[in-house]
Amino acid sequence: MRFPLGREYGLVSYLMEEACFQGSFEVLRRFKPSGELDDRSLLLKEAAHFGHADVVRYLLSLGAEPNNKSNGGSTALDCCLWHLEFEDTDHIRFKKPITRYGACRTWETLQVLLGAGARWRPDDRSSVNQLRRTLLGCEPTLVIDILNLFKASGAAGQDAIRVVVSTPSMQKHLADKNWHLQRLGVVEKPSSKPSYISYRLLSRFNRERLYEEVWSEPMWNLASKYGVSDVALAKPCRKLKVPLPGVGTGQRWPPARLLAHARLLSTTLGAESKGGAIVVSRGSGVD
Numbered sequence: 001m002r003f004p005l006g007r008e009y010g011l012v013s014y015l016m017e018e019a020c021f022q023g024s025f026e027v028l029r030r031f032k033p034s035g036e037l038d039d040r041s042l043l044l045k046e047a048a049h050f051g052h053a054d055v056v057r058y059l060l061s062l063g064a065e066p067n068n069k070s071n072g073g074s075t076a077l078d079c080c081l082w083h084l085e086f087e088d089t090d091h092i093r094f095k096k097p098i099t100r101y102g103a104c105r106t107w108e109t110l111q112v113l114l115g116a117g118a119r120w121r122p123d124d125r126s127s128v129n130q131l132r133r134t135l136l137g138c139e140p141t142l143v144i145d146i147l148n149l150f151k152a153s154g155a156a157g158q159d160a161i162r163v164v165v166s167t168p169s170m171q172k173h174l175a176d177k178n179w180h181l182q183r184l185g186v187v188e189k190p191s192s193k194p195s196y197i198s199y200r201l202l203s204r205f206n207r208e209r210l211y212e213e214v215w216s217e218p219m220w221n222l223a224s225k226y227g228v229s230d231v232a233l234a235k236p237c238r239k240l241k242v243p244l245p246g247v248g249t250g251q252r253w254p255p256a257r258l259l260a261h262a263r264l265l266s267t268t269l270g271a272e273s274k275g276g277a278i279v280v281s282r283g284s285g286v287d
Contacts, residue, residue, distance in 0.1 A: 012031055012038075013038055013039075015027070015031065016028055016031050016033055016038065016043060017042070017043065017046055019031070019055075020043045020044075020046035020047040020052065020055055020059075021046050021047075021049070021050065023047070023050065023052035023054075023055055024055075025052075025054050025055050025058060028043075028055060028058065029058065032062075033059070033062060033064075040059055040062060040063065040064035040065070041064060041065050041066075041068040041075070041076070043059055043064065044056060044059045044060070044064040044065075044066065044076045045075045045076045045079050047059060047076075047109075048076035048077070048079050048080040048083075048109055048113060049079040049080070049082070049083055050083055051080065051083050051087060051103075051105035051106040051108070051109045052105070052109065053105060053108040053109040053111075053112050056076070056109050056112050056113065057112050060112070060116045066113055066116050066117060066118040066119075067117070067118060067119050069121060069123070071121045071123065072119055072121050073119050073120060073121025073122070073123075074113065074118035074119055074120070074121075076113055076118060077110075077113050077114070077118040077119070077120055077155070078120075078127070080106060080109050080110050080113060081110070081120075081131055081134060082130070082134070083106050084098060084103050084106045084110075084134055084138070085098065085133075085134045085137055087102065087103045087105060087106050088102030088103050089102070090102055091137060097137065097138060097139040097142075098137050098138040098139065098142060099138075099139050099142060100139075100141075100142050100145065103142075110146070110149065111149065114149055114150070114153035114155050115153065117153075117154075118153075118155060119154075119155050119156070120150060120155045120156045120160065122160075128163060128164060131164060132164055132167065132169075132170060135164070135170070135173075136169060136170065136173055140173060140174050140176060140177050141177075143173070143174060143177070144174070144177050144180045144181075144184075147161055147164075147165075147184055147186075148180075148184065151184055158184070158185045158186055161184060161186050162186040165181065165186055165187075201236055201239055201240065202240075204236075205236055205240060207240050207241075207242055210236075210237060210240065210242050211242050211243070214237060214242065214244055214245070215245060219233060219234065219244075219245075
């Protein structure tokens with residue numbers, strides 16, 4: 001079939017798309033895509049689809065827009081991530097995990113796109129699942145490298161990364177990379193060392209009763225009943241993990257009281273909580 005000559009008839013556009021598809025950098029450079037007549041974003045997508053980093057770099061230098069989706073995301077980045085699953089021949093033939101060496105072209109293209117400001121904005125849940133399936137086929141080290149690249153370039157925020165790694169399958173896949181996930185800010189750090197409360201302090205004060213007292217009357221009034229100052233009374237309260245009313249907080253303000261009560265229950269002696277377990281020791285009390 002003979003194609004009529006001229007860009008207006010689509011022949012040159014077709015040849016440029018084929019050049020991006022095949023990674024023929026010299027052919028594409030001869031045509032030099034025009035921003036007025038050619039869809040550079042489409043050409044960028046075709047080049048990124050198969051990991052042709054030199055073509056992607058060239059199109060970006062001509063002014064191709066990486067973020068062409070209506071939600072501000074990058075179609076080229078989506079295609080590049082999709083190709084990650086099909087470059088490593090050991091993964092295709094022997095079902096081995098995808099390595100950075102096996103997917104070196106896609107990795108380089110990914111770096112070029114993210115360096116140009118490409119953003120990962122999934123269209124729907126299936127797009128998230130697609131990326132998750134791809135990452136499950138990668139070595140955990142490569143997954144962490146990609147997520148670090150996402151965060152460093154601003155391609156995806158912590159919330160988006162947290163959604164990707166939140167499933168049980170991803171958590172199992174990245175079980176040995178918990179420290180790296182903590183640095184990414186998508187996994188909470190383990191609780192600190194347990195707090196120790198002396199046996200003598202527990203024998204002198206009752207936590208529940210002390211809580212009711214400090215939230216029912218002013219500290220200076222309550223301290224006089226114990227024969228100490230309000231500052232001295234606050235010390236055993238902190239040691240016993242009894243929440244105190246903040247400065248300017250009404251003594252009987254229901255929301256603050258309910259929140260304090262929840263904190264009191266979450267730090268029951270010997271129970272795990274965000275603040276760690278409270279362990280009783282036989283040290284000296286607080287006088």
